[in-house]
Amino acid sequence: MGRSSSATAAATGSKKRKSKTGAVTLGEVKTLGQELLSSRAHLNHVPTLLALLSPSEPLDLALEALISLQSFFVPLVPSIPSASAAAGDEGSDPELVFRSWLRKRFDELLAALVELTVFPHSDEAIRDLALDALMDFVKLGKDGRFQSAIYHKFLHALIDAADSIDPLLELLGAKYFKYADVCYFTYTSLDKISSTIGNKTNDSEKNDLHSGDDGSEDRDTICVRNIYNTLAHIPALDFQEETVLDMWSTVGLFSKGEKNSSEDSSPTYIKKKLKSKFTKAWVSFLKLPLPLDVYKEVLATIHQNVIPSMSNPAILCDFLTRSYDIGGVISVMALSGLFILMTQHGLEYPKFYDKLYALLTPVVFMAKHRAVFLQLLDACLKSSYIPAYLAAAFAKRLSRLTLSVPPAGAIIIIALIHNLLRRHPSINFLVHWEIDANDSETANKASQHKKVGTDPFNNEETDPAKSGAMRSSLWEIDTLRHHYSPAVSRFVVSLENDLTIRAKTTEMKISDFSSGSYATVFRDEARRRIKQVPLAFYRTTPNCLFQASDFPGWTFRDQLKNVAETTVEENVISTLEISDSSPAKRLRV
Template sequence: MASSIQETKKKKRHQNPKKTKTSETLTLKEVKTLGSQLLSSRAHINNLPTLLSVLSPSSPLKFSLEALISLQSFFVPLVNEIPSKTLADPSKEKDPELVYKAWLRARFDEFVNSLIETAVDSRSEEALKDVALDAIMDFVKLGKDGKFQSAIYHRLLHSIVRNTSSVDSLIDLLASKYFKYLDVRYFTYTSLYKVANDSNSRHMAGISPKEAEKASSDPLSGNSKSQKPKGMHSEASSVNRILKKIKLKFTNAWLSFLRLPLPLDIYKEVLATLHQNVLPYMANPAILCDFLTMSYDIGGVISVMALSGLFVLMTKHGLEYPKFYEKLYALLTPAVFMAKHRALFFQLLDTCLKSSHLPAYLAAAFAKRLSRMALSVTPSGERLIIAIIHNLLRRHPSINFLVNKQDEEADGEASEGGDNSSQDAGIIRSVVQSKKHGIDPFKSEESDPSKSDAMRSSLWEIDTLRHHYCPAVSRFVASLESDLTVRAKTSEVTVADYCSGSYGTLFKQEVERRVKQVPLAFYKATPNTLFWGSEFPGWSFQDPRDNKQEGQDVDKGVSKTLGKDHTGSVKRQRVECV
């Protein structure tokens, strides 16, 4: 009878779900109680799995924080006692203490995985991510003998790379809090190198532009004061040796990353970041010459963005690129004025054309190509073109003949010769002959600047901008002419001041500009028509009501009376109502 009663009670307990507490049915007070019991006595060790189930991105913030703090407080004192490996078959182990430690090791790994999942998951709130990251890094630095626990850190970075959602906030936290430590940077580059070279980790090519930018941070920006923080370092190497090793790891990590099949948006972000955040800190920057030259040869926006890194290698690391100016010349198309990084491109263009050893034909070709582009770009782009051409004419006096002159002046210079060589005189004669026939010998479609015939042309396109509808453009052309006339009192134009111009900036400048004299329209008599007839030969503008007669065919104010002009051609006389 007693046995049947006990069996009945067991069945009732099994059938009643309210008696079993799960992570969904726990209250915050019960979570706190479970944590306190776990920290107070080993007898409550079974609270550990329950608290682990509460720590989840889907759990309420207060529940997760409470479980996280309790679990972290429990595991921190036991880190050195937990075995590094779990038992192959715990059931065959006879020592209860070893079985307990093996079980504890499995729960610790589960806790670390939960922390990483919580930190990476986009559902987690920022406060929870912050606490989870701090807990992870605590276990990273609390290894045996104070050694850096690279295995845990590698798992964190591997999860960041594998994650498909945005992890920008986590990257910001990691960079702002821990990238000041050299050992963190060292193992960051080591882990990224391993991930990039893993055959099963090609998904790293999908890393977001924000992560690519963070990964390219200065590897040596940590001060000497932070090179040996408490509990974060091995003291085996000197500072110089550590810095060299970090540079090498940084270089290897970037090389392995650049070998991946990068998507186009990531590829562009890498090229935009390379010259500032990568090349100055590599062990051997010239190792990227193949990558940059191949990118520069692609053309279009990719070439524009690769120019910065290639320029650094040419000017600071002795890279020789014979077709550099030919490729740069080919990049000058109206589309470049719409590129995202156009400001940096035009500043580099102006710098590349600054050398006094630049041949005259090359300077003339760039000036002429820019001049032709001025006919098809926005007013802000035209001002930028005028600034670059202005600097070219000042730096290279041998191409001053390109400035549009009157035929009589050019004929006089060609006949007198003056200080010009016979070759210059011949060029001036060809320019004059071309102008007389209305032909421009410049070959705008030619990609080779040496074959463009720019030396036989002139900058007539800039002359047309004197009558531009935008006052800022016409004023700038006028200042260009006076500047070239009085060179001693003027200097080069700063191209950077015109790189970020737009319709909005031009409008703002015109609105804020103080006008000394306002043009006014003055009429001796009140006008009764919109246009004067003398301005449009063959047309007459008058009110049809003034001469409307009975029987005259008037259709909506337009007279069908026809008349003849002085050439005998018949034109329709148009009558407009005012």
């Protein structure tokens, strides 16, 4: 086997480097390797070279020892017995003794390679070479079958690592996760590890982040994070097109008991098995007590990275419905996956709209994932089968939110209400209430349900049917005409159109507004070309300090002789006539 460029450079760099375990130079290590490859008489060099495979040893010595040991064991891999067979080889037969000894040394080599690969402080060159050697032994099994036992040991050490495994996962993703059989056995191992962790945990009250007495995460939580990181680094395979998948081993996905027929080697069969293992691995992982940050990452990507590749996406209904019932940001993030299951996979969720109604709070319009949520909200309210009371409740709830959300949120709400009024003409009465004064019966009914200055809508009610939206109006939208943000006051004019005639109007794309923020509103205003710049706040010169509309119930009158008369309901306060030269006097009431 040829040496890599990094290994050769490191091996030829220093020739007098001493080992920490003994006085061994680089030249002596090379000599030991050459003698080992030349004759069986030098088998005792194997333990000496194995002792150099340690992260604490000098890099050049470890690289040279690794290259020699890999060259020695690669031709012998098919003849190395299994661990159980080697344990039963007893007697005086030299060949059996040699095979048993070879098995033990091979296990020591595998353990050293796993340590060099997983150890966080290993040099990049030794980690790369150790991983390649490990995967070569996985590939060169008996009859070319994938040596899953070796690979499972490696993955167990990877998941149990306490330090960051991102560099190793990047290396695996670039080199080996592109092979179908490597992904297949990775899913198999992760499924087993997740099941083992799940059996150890009690399903009582372990839903939050676990930590030790010193504030550090416990072992199970670290394993959960590593499992998720490994799953996230496996690229999504193309299950749609009839493409030929690359295999790392010569046989592929087949074990000893399976026959490698041409029908079972087809891409369709391989993709079917991959989907099955993918589904089992993710289902086992989602049953674990996930840390909060991992939980959010899973919900944010499950509709793109998990659901399309599952053999039966309906299995996720329990996980997504539990997440949707939690409330708050978790429910917002779970809506994407739940919406896909409802629209594409026939999931029935009776209280879906009640939960969606409860999620409409001011916090949603400042959340990180608000863009996706608002687009899904518009899609969920698109059906023409939604009853009028439900459409009115959502329109009124959104209208009330305009009083407390940022300007960008108010623009999104206007677009959502525009689409609601256009899709459901039966709720257009919310725009303007008209009561015929000549019809006394209608006026009496209206007075019973609605008093002047009061709104029958109950914003605290969680049930849309009991919110009273059908007896209310969208008066909050009218206040946006005087909004402090010009963008909002201009955009609200779009609701003045007759939305009942669909031929004259079109639905607004929520994606054009869902990513809005203070920065986007400011940027849009800064780019606008101003045609007319006001030089003063008032268009005409004011002739009084206050306008009559500023103080309802008060009247201000300006007389020629500096006499001001102010009337407040039934109490009248008048001031004495004052001459220009005399001081002002006040009349006590």
